[in-house]
Amino acid sequence: xxxxxxxxxxxxxxxxxxxxxxxxxxxxxxxxxxxxxxxxxxxxxxxxxxxxxxxxxxxxxxxxxxxxxxxxxxxxxxxxxxxxxxxxxxxxxxxxxxxxxxxxxxxxxxxxxxxxxxxxxxxxxxxxxxxxxxxxxxxxxxxxxxxxxxxxxxxxxxxxxxxxxxxxxxxxxxxxxxxxxxxxxxxxxxxxxxxxxxxxxxxxxxxxxxxxxxxxxxxxxxxxxxxxxxxxxxxxxxxxxxxxxxxxxxxxxxxxxxxxxxxxxxxxxxxxxxxxxxxxxxxxxxxxxxxxxxx
Amino acid sequence: xxxxxxxxxxxxxxxxxxxxxxxxxxxxxxxxxxxxxxxxxxxxxxxxxxxxxxxxxxxxxxxxxxxxxxxxxxxxxxxxxxxxxxxxxxxxxxxxxxxxxxxxxxxxxxxxxxxxxxxxxxxxxxxxxxxx
Numbered sequence: 381x382x383x384x385x386x387x388x389x390x391x392x393x394x395x396x397x398x399x400x401x402x403x404x405x406x407x408x409x410x411x412x413x414x415x416x417x418x419x420x421x422x423x424x425x426x427x428x429x430x431x432x433x434x435x436x437x438x439x440x441x442x443x444x445x446x447x448x449x450x451x452x453x454x455x456x457x458x459x460x461x462x463x464x465x466x467x468x469x470x471x472x473x474x475x476x477x478x479x480x481x482x483x484x485x486x487x488x489x490x491x492x493x494x495x496x497x498x499x500x501x502x503x504x505x506x507x508x509x510x511x512x513x514x515x516x517x518x519x520x521x522x523x524x525x526x527x528x529x530x531x532x533x534x535x536x537x538x539x540x541x542x543x544x545x546x547x548x549x550x551x552x553x554x555x556x557x558x559x560x561x562x563x564x565x566x567x568x569x570x571x572x573x574x575x576x577x578x579x580x581x582x583x584x585x586x587x588x589x590x591x592x593x594x595x596x597x598x599x600x601x602x603x604x605x606x607x608x609x610x611x612x613x614x615x616x617x618x619x620x621x622x623x624x625x626x627x628x629x630x631x632x633x634x635x636x637x638x639x640x641x642x643x644x645x646x647x648x649x650x651x652x653x654x655x656x657x658x659x660x661x662x663x664x665x666x667x668x669x670x671x672x673x674x675x
Numbered sequence: 676x677x678x679x680x681x682x683x684x685x686x687x688x689x690x691x692x693x694x695x696x697x698x699x700x701x702x703x704x705x706x707x708x709x710x711x712x713x714x715x716x717x718x719x720x721x722x723x724x725x726x727x728x729x730x731x732x733x734x735x736x737x738x739x740x741x742x743x744x745x746x747x748x749x750x751x752x753x754x755x756x757x758x759x760x761x762x763x764x765x766x767x768x769x770x771x772x773x774x775x776x777x778x779x780x781x782x783x784x785x786x787x788x789x790x791x792x793x794x795x796x797x798x799x800x801x802x803x804x805x806x807x
Contacts, residue, residue: 411726549722553722554719556724575721575723575724576723576724595689595730598686598687659685661685662683662684662685
């Protein structure tokens, strides 16, 4: 059985569509990186999983269940860190942990203790007096200490310095090692996505644009730099595998859903010249090329 | 540590790890029978999904660079001297391909390119082993 299943999901706010026709299924042990610009609908998608929002259309199933029908049954099996996790500011760290321990029957005290020690968390300090990094660490600790089957992280690295981010990443990886947890996380840090994710889903203009194993993306996409006088963006877009094409200075930048060699051959055939360059593109560049705003 | 990853390099992480193991075998840093670190012990310090490391290890077993011994950690397979020489050659070849392409695209004569390589080899002679 799948951990997570979206079938043709639509959700909007008022007249504005946020997600359109989203379908995908996640199997146990997958680590899915969710990418998209700010406002692309990543958080909405996560809120649908958590049962905090209802779909307009389509179905969402988590562990085969409808998260709106029995949210507690679903949430007990999920660990969740929201983008702006609000912890009760008047509680001390130790009290927050006690609260979560009471909420989750499967709370694993050894995991919690180990993380308190690793993060060096001050149990007696009030949440309102924690640094941002420490507050994120408390939130993560609360999300993973009941050993969830599905861990959902919305912008886990948001506002963290590189060292704290790395710590966060390592903690998630430990969890993967120990329990084979399925992870769904959204992030703007492509390096983290590359390290963690086995699969990538990219949402663009409300729709699922790319859904692929990370390694296939590396091998299956390329960036072509074409001299401006050789073609127009529209001509490139008319080629089957061209995902986007843009004028950048005197050259055209185009992303192709083929490896660089095939891309080079396609262009040579259609343009009748050889002075274009095709190369593999790192995730970050791919993201910028695909969603790129401006010229 | 024996391994590192660069998530921004454009090369898949599993392939970076495979290349590093192969290069360590070719250079003699890893010898036949040496144990590889466990997936778990490698994934945490590298900050990499354990599945990625498992994939690299499995492909290396498939390529007969590493081997499984029942109930034991993964070890470097037995490689004859000839095979190691082959692997060295293969690696050097891979490193030289871009140079050869560059020379060809700039119209540099073969003799001139070879002389240049010889000159570089002379310069680095005596401090080899820095790739470990």
